[in-house]
Amino acid sequence: PxxxxxxxxxxxxxxxxxxxxxxxxxxxxxxxxxxxxxxxxxxxxxxxxxxxxxxPSQVAATARVQRAKRMIDAGNMALSEIAFAAGFQSVRRFNDVFKALYGRPPSSLRRKVNV
Incomplete structure (x- = not known):
């Protein structure tokens, strides 16, 4: 016990x-x-x-997307760098999984800065 x-x-x-x-x-x-x-x-x-x-694969994909989202929110890394740093094997897969989970591409989370 x-x-x-x-x-x-x-x-x-x-x-x-x-x-x-x-x-x-x-x-x-x-x-x-x-x-x-x-x-x-x-x-x-x-x-x-x-x-x-x-x-397990779906859980892993979701965990990767959540890691990537935190990186997008935290800094100015290029999205391709974020994809690989989050554990994705390709940028295309990153974009597909992100869009399936959040309903929009990862680039839409980037804040627009007016100059």
Whole structure:
């Protein structure tokens, strides 16, 4: 009692979510994540569907977009630099995922400065 295993599958999903937030899926795939957690990738997908309502890949994409949004808000980096720094493999994928999540392109978040 009291051990993570005692708490059940929610603990496994929680560990996976922390690893995804830390960028694990930026350099690895879902099979690697499942291996690291000591379970199969199909079981991991079922757990995510049950506890998170999304696949590990969808959660990772959302985490990347949120990281990118924070970078856009924080400074003047080029959007292409932000895409790669947030963990996207291409600017096109960054734009597509951002637009799907927020309904507008990332460039629309840039503040217009009147000179």
């Amino acid at each position: 009291g051990s993570p295993a005692w708490l059940g599958t929610a603990t496994t999903v929680g560990r996976a979510l922390r690893m995804i937030e830390d960028g694990f899926l930026d350099a690895n795939n879902v099979n690697d994540l499942a291996d690291k957690l000591g379970i199969g990738s199909r079981h991991l997908s079922r757990l995510f569907a049950k506890h998170a309502g999304a696949s």
